[in-house]
Structure formats: structure tokens, C-alpha cells
Amino acid sequence: MIFPPPSTGSAGEHRLQQQLGTAERAARFYDQQVRPHLTDEMREFIGCQSMVFLATADSHGECDASFRAGPPGFVHVIDYRTLAYPEFRGNGVLASAGNMIENPHLGMLFVDFTHHHVGLHVNGVARLYDDAELRRFHPGLPTDVAPGRGPQLWVHVTVQEAYIHCSKYIPHLEPAPRPLGHDPARPKDADYFTKRRTAVWSGLS
Structure with a gap:
């Protein structure tokens, strides 16, 4: 059985690794990827x-x-x-x-x-x-x-x-074009999650 140095990872990590059978794979990751x-x-x-x-x-x-x-x-x-x-x-x-x-x-x-x-x-x-x-x-x-x-x-x-x-689940995003003006249908930040939406936003609720 391969065990990482005690200073690498938490006790909870190591407990779950033993439970789920990933200890050797995790040890390789600690050794090859984690740097101080x-x-x-x-x-x-x-x-x-x-x-x-x-x-x-x-x-x-x-x-x-x-x-x-x-x-x-x-x-x-x-x-x-x-x-x-x-x-x-x-x-x-x-x-x-x-x-x-x-x-x-x-x-x-x-x-x-x-x-x-x-x-x-x-x-x-x-x-x-x-x-x-x-x-x-x-x-x-x-x-x-x-x-x-x-x-x-x-x-x-x-x-x-x-x-x-790792990149496996990182989505590819394109930078959004800068808007030319303020969208009047968009609530102000202070109101965005605190006030009832207008009819324009009702479909999102």
C-alpha cells in the first residue's frame, strides 16, 4: 500500500481514500502535482x-x-x-x-x-x-x-x-462583448436577488 507523507492532505482525505480505494492514485497525485x-x-x-x-x-x-x-x-x-x-x-x-x-x-x-x-x-x-x-x-x-x-x-x-x-470539467467560455448601454430590464445589483422580478423576468422564477 502506498501512503503519502503525513503532511500531504487532510485526515479526512486519507480516510475516504482508504474507504473508496483511491489511496494509491491520490498518492501519485500528491507526489507528482502538489508543490510546497x-x-x-x-x-x-x-x-x-x-x-x-x-x-x-x-x-x-x-x-x-x-x-x-x-x-x-x-x-x-x-x-x-x-x-x-x-x-x-x-x-x-x-x-x-x-x-x-x-x-x-x-x-x-x-x-x-x-x-x-x-x-x-x-x-x-x-x-x-x-x-x-x-x-x-x-x-x-x-x-x-x-x-x-x-x-x-x-x-x-x-x-x-x-x-x-485538471481541464476535464472546465467549460470553454468566450469573453462577452461589452454592452453599449444599460439594459433597462435588468434590476440593479442591490435589487437583483431581493425584489420581485418584472414581467420580463417572470420566466426565470
């Missing part, structure tokens, strides 16, 4: 991405999934073990950042939907900094991540593991 740092290819991939999905949890294990987007490279690769990305002003809830204060473990998923159709998982430990504080440690941070918008905070991520998300 970013490779050159991973760094290049992150530098081209314009979106990332986030997973956080508070101190009680209550989870939150979120999404960040920006110009390609808005998640800045500092080195093989370090990433940073800006938190801009949003709805004021700060759910992801609030979770990081209680529980610094962060999961990130980068997905290329339009070119190579592959994903990259990055798991690590997050720490929050204000802009001036992080620039004292890393003066090479970009200053024009989003023109006209300054970050409220930076999320500094110490990478613990990184590995591929």
Missing part, C-alpha cells in the same frame, strides 16, 4: 489571470466563498512562496477579510476558462496589511492595479501548497 511553493510555470499562469475564487472560514469553521477580479496580474506574485492582492472598497461587509482575521487559512482557485482550460489551486496563510505598510516590505507592488481605485487593504499570502485543477 509556486513553480515558474505557476507564477507565469497567475500573472496572466484576471480572476480568482476564494475560500475562507471563520474560527468556528463557517465557510464563505467569494470572487475577485482585476486586470491580468492583479494577484501579484512576489516570489515563489508569496502572493499579494488588493481588497478594494465593496459592500462594506468584508466577509473574506473578516474570516482571515479569525482564521488565516485561505484557499485560492485560478481558472483559465478561455485559453488552456486549466486551473491552479493555491492554499496558504493570509495576513492583512494596509497599502503603506505592505509597501515598506515589498516596494515593488504595482501602483496601478485598478486605475482610479486605491486598495483598502492588501491580502498577503504565504503559499503552503499549489497544485493543478
